[in-house]
Amino acid sequence: MKAAQIKEYGSVENIEVVDIDVPVPDAGQVQVEVYAASLNPFDTSVREGHARQMAELTMPATLGGDIAGVVSALGEGVTAFKVGDKVYGSSQALAGNSGALAEYSVTGADSLAIAPLNVTMAEAAALPLVGVSALQAISEHLELASGKKLFIQGGSGGIGTVAIQIAKNLGAYVAASTKGAQVDYVKGFGADEVVNVDSQDYSTVLKDYDAELVLVRGEDWDKLLTVLKPGGVAVSLVGPADEALTSAHNVTVYAQGTNTNTTWLDQLRGLVEGGVVTPQVAHTYTLDQVQEAFATREGGGVSGKVVVQIKQ
Numbered sequence: 001m002k003a004a005q006i007k008e009y010g011s012v013e014n015i016e017v018v019d020i021d022v023p024v025p026d027a028g029q030v031q032v033e034v035y036a037a038s039l040n041p042f043d044t045s046v047r048e049g050h051a052r053q054m055a056e057l058t059m060p061a062t063l064g065g066d067i068a069g070v071v072s073a074l075g076e077g078v079t080a081f082k083v084g085d086k087v088y089g090s091s092q093a094l095a096g097n098s099g100a101l102a103e104y105s106v107t108g109a110d111s112l113a114i115a116p117l118n119v120t121m122a123e124a125a126a127l128p129l130v131g132v133s134a135l136q137a138i139s140e141h142l143e144l145a146s147g148k149k150l151f152i153q154g155g156s157g158g159i160g161t162v163a164i165q166i167a168k169n170l171g172a173y174v175a176a177s178t179k180g181a182q183v184d185y186v187k188g189f190g191a192d193e194v195v196n197v198d199s200q201d202y203s204t205v206l207k208d209y210d211a212e213l214v215l216v217r218g219e220d221w222d223k224l225l226t227v228l229k230p231g232g233v234a235v236s237l238v239g240p241a242d243e244a245l246t247s248a249h250n251v252t253v254y255a256q257g258t259n260t261n262t263t264w265l266d267q268l269r270g271l272v273e274g275g276v277v278t279p280q281v282a283h284t285y286t287l288d289q290v291q292e293a294f295a296t297r298e299g300g301g302v303s304g305k306v307v308v309q310i311k312q
């Protein structure tokens, strides 16, 4: 089968499409015929070696995490799925699975769920990491309801656009920050207020927010926490805040490690089938165009997810 692999950490030029054996599922694993895989910032970190502190890849390694496809074989003890089921979820080589960007992938049964019935395979592949990240953040820590105010920093990205849709459905007032070119795209998801960071400082216009979702690395935490009211809660997908700062602002910041498991994927499926969350696919590439797919996502300014369509 064909797979997009690296032999050593590095740039997009290191990715090769090679012929390798179809992976066989161990006990507790599922083999999926992959129809589509989407790219996330984490896939770039894995390829570049920045995620090495979490785990080392065994080289050569197949890249990618998010998948959608059809169950083609079951490992011993797997009863939650049957051959032929349409599924979506995660297969990260870094987590001990075979990797997403291949014609077949093997992953833990607990990293998969039945895919939403009302979307294409490309759209299903666009959902797992960003959808679960948004849903987990909002469900575990941000008590959103009518009248509550949420600020989403980086509202134009994969997680941000799903978070806007879920938060609006819960009745929250949502402000989101983005770069200039993406303002109209973010407004399209129903955000009440969109701050263009190219021309406005969000910390001077947004005040007394109950909740905050931090999605862009490298931002000044003092500015971010100024938006919250005392007692407010933030969830960061980009690492922890300085404790002295959170105390000074009298707020709580949770650093989330997203858990793309069956339970969250099932809940996400409900939101997609219920029309609350609509997946966004900006570009699709073939497996042979995988270098271009990574380069497009890494170039920024993409309104939606970059998907590699492996089988039609």
Ligand SMILES: NC(=O)c1ccc[n+]([C@@H]2O[C@H](COP(=O)([O-])OP(=O)(O)OC[C@H]3O[C@@H](n4cnc5c(N)ncnc54)[C@H](OP(=O)(O)O)[C@@H]3O)[C@@H](O)[C@H]2O)c1
Residues within 6 Å of the ligand: 040, 041, 042, 129, 130, 133, 153, 154, 155, 156, 157, 158, 159, 160, 177, 178, 179, 182, 197, 215, 216, 217, 236, 237, 238, 239, 256, 257, 258, 259, 299, 300, 301, 302
């Ligand atoms: N901890 C975890 O378990 C976990 C899980 C998933 C994701 N993450 C991390 O969470 C972050 C967001 O993920 P994602 O998939 O949503 O990424 P993404 O799709 O790249 O979204 C980030 C968005 O923010 C925009 N942006 C860049 N600089 C900005 C600024 N200064 N102010 C406002 N918006 C800005 C980007 O625009 P441009 O594209 O034009 O730059 C992009 O639209 C990433 O760093 C990712 O690695 C962590």
